[in-house]
Amino acid sequence: MGTRDLFTFSNPHFARGVGITAAILILTAIAGFIVLPFAQPWVQFANVWDAICSAAGVPQRAASVTAPEQAKRLSEVVLTSHTLSRPSQEAIGRGATLAQRCAICHGPTGISRADSPNLAGQYAAVIYKELFDFRSGARSNAVMSPFAVNLTDEEIADLSNYYAYLPRLPAYHPTPQLPKPNIVIYGAPMRGIAPCGACHGSLDNKTGSPWLEGQSEAYMKAQLQAFASGERHNDISQQMRNIARAMTPQEIEAAAAYYASQPPEVVKAVD
Amino acid sequence: MLANRKLILAHFSFAFAVFGVALTLGAWQMFIRSPIGTWLSNPELYYRSLTAHGTVMGYVFPTLVAMGFGYAISESALEQRLVGVRWAWTGFWLIVFGSVMAVTPIALGRASVLYTFYPPLIGNLFYYLGVVLVVVGSWIWVALMSINLRVWRNAHPGAPVPLAMFANVAGSYLWAWTAVGAALELLLQIIPVAAGLKNTIDAGLARIFFSWTLHAIVYFWLMPTYIAYYTIVPRAIGGRVYSDTMARISFILFLVVAMPIGMHHTFADPQVGAGFKFIHSAFTALVALPTLLTVFTICASVEIAARLRGGRGLFGWIRALPWDNPMLLALAFSFVMLGFGGAGGLINMSYQLDASIHNTQWITGHFHLIFGGAIVIMYFAIAYDLWPHLTGREMIDVRLIRTQLWLWFIGMIVTTFPWHWVGILGMPRRMAYFDFGDPAIAPQALSVIFSVIGGFILLASGILFLVILARGMRAPQADAGAYRFAIAVHQPTTVPVALNTHALWVALMIALTITNYGYPILNLATTAGTSVPAVYVGAQ
Numbered sequence A: 001m002g003t004r005d006l007f008t009f010s011n012p013h014f015a016r017g018v019g020i021t022a023a024i025l026i027l028t029a030i031a032g033f034i035v036l037p038f039a040q041p042w043v044q045f046a047n048v049w050d051a052i053c054s055a056a057g058v059p060q061r062a063a064s065v066t067a068p069e070q071a072k073r074l075s076e077v078v079l080t081s082h083t084l085s086r087p088s089q090e091a092i093g094r095g096a097t098l099a100q101r102c103a104i105c106h107g108p109t110g111i112s113r114a115d116s117p118n119l120a121g122q123y124a125a126v127i128y129k130e131l132f133d134f135r136s137g138a139r140s141n142a143v144m145s146p147f148a149v150n151l152t153d154e155e156i157a158d159l160s161n162y163y164a165y166l167p168r169l170p171a172y173h174p175t176p177q178l179p180k181p182n183i184v185i186y187g188a189p190m191r192g193i194a195p196c197g198a199c200h201g202s203l204d205n206k207t208g209s210p211w212l213e214g215q216s217e218a219y220m221k222a223q224l225q226a227f228a229s230g231e232r233h234n235d236i237s238q239q240m241r242n243i244a245r246a247m248t249p250q251e252i253e254a255a256a257a258y259y260a261s262q263p264p265e266v267v268k269a270v271d
Numbered sequence B: 001m002l003a004n005r006k007l008i009l010a011h012f013s014f015a016f017a018v019f020g021v022a023l024t025l026g027a028w029q030m031f032i033r034s035p036i037g038t039w040l041s042n043p044e045l046y047y048r049s050l051t052a053h054g055t056v057m058g059y060v061f062p063t064l065v066a067m068g069f070g071y072a073i074s075e076s077a078l079e080q081r082l083v084g085v086r087w088a089w090t091g092f093w094l095i096v097f098g099s100v101m102a103v104t105p106i107a108l109g110r111a112s113v114l115y116t117f118y119p120p121l122i123g124n125l126f127y128y129l130g131v132v133l134v135v136v137g138s139w140i141w142v143a144l145m146s147i148n149l150r151v152w153r154n155a156h157p158g159a160p161v162p163l164a165m166f167a168n169v170a171g172s173y174l175w176a177w178t179a180v181g182a183a184l185e186l187l188l189q190i191i192p193v194a195a196g197l198k199n200t201i202d203a204g205l206a207r208i209f210f211s212w213t214l215h216a217i218v219y220f221w222l223m224p225t226y227i228a229y230y231t232i233v234p235r236a237i238g239g240r241v242y243s244d245t246m247a248r249i250s251f252i253l254f255l256v257v258a259m260p261i262g263m264h265h266t267f268a269d270p271q272v273g274a275g276f277k278f279i280h281s282a283f284t285a286l287v288a289l290p291t292l293l294t295v296f297t298i299c300a301s302v303e304i305a306a307r308l309r310g311g312r313g314l315f316g317w318i319r320a321l322p323w324d325n326p327m328l329l330a331l332a333f334s335f336v337m338l339g340f341g342g343a344g345g346l347i348n349m350s351y352q353l354d355a356s357i358h359n360t361q362w363i364t365g366h367f368h369l370i371f372g373g374a375i376v377i378m379y380f381a382i383a384y385d386l387w388p389h390l391t392g393r394e395m396i397d398v399r400l401i402r403t404q405l406w407l408w409f410i411g412m413i414v415t416t417f418p419w420h421w422v423g424i425l426g427m428p429r430r431m432a433y434f435d436f437g438d439p440a441i442a443p444q445a446l447s448v449i450f451s452v453i454g455g456f457i458l459l460a461s462g463i464l465f466l467v468i469l470a471r472g473m474r475a476p477q478a479d480a481g482a483y484r485f486a487i488a489v490h491q492p493t494t495v496p497v498a499l500n501t502h503a504l505w506v507a508l509m510i511a512l513t514i515t516n517y518g519y520p521i522l523n524l525a526t527t528a529g530t531s532v533p534a535v536y537v538g539a540q
């Protein structure tokens, strides 16, 4: 007995096996691709073929609906963990020259003496993204935006590389180190808030998230409030807005105070 | 007589050693995320452990048990020395090497991606290469099972293939084909990204490839258990297999319908069309059929044993069963867990009901009950049954064996019942931390504590299992005789070619894979703009 006797319709096992399998397949296909799509009164199909395509998952563009006009400009930056990963010495040098005009607010060593953010040793991808967003208008600030509008892509990259290269220094007015509040290490799972530390250091770091240790308390609080109100909206996929909206004012205070009180040495050495 | 005892013993020993380690991690996970553990303050450690536990329990342990058992079946059922012993050792060492290669980056925190890989999350290249080596090692076993059967057929033209070997080879073919899905995912999508050749990945397509593997792998895990139901238990308790044909049909059905149903794991995925989800759901319902056939046949086989021992009455025969026999005990426990697990499975496969338990602790409760419970308890039984033949020594600890099985059964129930319950209440799976102080989830704390207690009972049982096997290696020598399998009430003298070969059913399995997966895969592979940037573990 060889396969020749097996694969023939005169073999009852073959006929039955193939027949039953095919019958089940056809019946379930009719149910899944024709009957069930039409059983949904809230969806309209032009014809049977339309229903089949929809059930098969053929990508469709709804012709009649135009994409809603975006009221606000959103960030267009794409970041990967390779963004600006290997800067050259020249790029850093050019960045240093360009950075002289930033020093009034962000400090000559990259540590601010006002409540502007500290930039020394910040991740390059973070600075890169913010400068792009200021330039495109996705983020705006009366002082910062005019500086960004005239930067070229290369200048933005150079500045980012330069600041990332600077050593991480203590804040201008260091405060005593505070213990970790719950929002930083646990988040608030029932409100859908991941721990701050899961992206911003303390627990882990995610691409595009700044490390926050030693940052100005007033600045961080203002940013969280701006995210919560939607006034700031350049976070990709609303990552920060969703979180900030769900935070209580006390949690915002606690997180800002905690990160402001941390020395930069505690930033996880990942690079 | 088993000629290659060392080979089989090597498979079982390595399998059970890594099982012991992974079991400890499992118990720790349950404890550390419960209200009685103190929060680690570092979820990464939890995911490291979870990745190691899942990788070992999902890929390494059951594969080695199926392989070792497969070699034993080939030698004893066919009464023929294993052909290709060198290759078998190569496969074994590939798996050992692959396991070490995969676990090292996990331990270093470079591959905390969980055993389902979770693209676009990307871990260290060596983790994936290690998993590939494990699969390649097991494919050598598939080839050897097929070759050994062919050698036997040539020597016995037209003779019925012994049931154990028929089922064993069916299981190996199922595995060979189902592993292709994950292999495609790894080779075409994940490994190029992990090696730095690309930095985007089509996560939706990757999930479809994984679902190709994810369901039938469960039936591959299940195969040794079902083979033990049919061919070990009736012999061990003095019964007969009620129907050899029914057994063959069950294994054939597993081969055909276990494969084209994996998209029941992607019911919540937007990239799959609803029509395909329906087809997969309908075929999933069919896979209950071989299990129901099996339960029926085995109950009938056990009844035969009871009646042979003088049992009477409609149910009175149950009392006449040899309840002190560990094989019977394992079977009974396995069936109870299979029953509860199967009932839960009906919920998972229903499109609408699934939505309420999707990605909750219900799922982990469910597969621990089926896999860790119904399946693994029969792995224990297989080991106990084979051990005297492998070591050439007596198994003296029958009472300890019974205690071990009882503990596993009780532990599994105590662990998984509350685990299901908190899932229904909405507790998500794969979370490293739960704030049970929050009033919203405080009522679940008690259930989770029960699961922790169950987990430690399981750990105790697992340790006892290893102790019994170790003591079995030092017991007095005794000749266990030839290793035999159960015979049927009507031992077949001729079997129709379709029930004696696998070709037709393998062809149907492949055909259904093409009909049920072909279009969704092609569609995703050819649609532009479906890739997303990879997220590298440990990168900021």
Ligand code: HEM
Residues within 6 Å of the ligand: B023, B024, B025, B026, B027, B028, B029, B030, B050, B053, B054, B055, B057, B058, B061, B114, B115, B116, B364, B368, B371, B372, B373, B376, B415, B429, B430, B431, B455, B456, B458, B459
């Ligand atoms: C002491 C006994 C065990 C305990 C307490 C235990 C506990 C756990 C826990 C807590 C998880 C993580 C679930 C989550 O948070 O999503 C897990 C995952 C897993 N367990 Fe177990 N386990 C045990 C035994 C087993 C056994 C015997 C097997 C199978 C042989 C197994 C297979 C798995 C698999 C494959 C995963 C991966 C799940 C995933 O990645 O979501 N476990 N286990």
Ligand SMILES: [Cu+2]
Residues within 6 Å of the ligand: B214, B215, B216, B218, B262, B264, B265
């Ligand atoms: Cu499945």
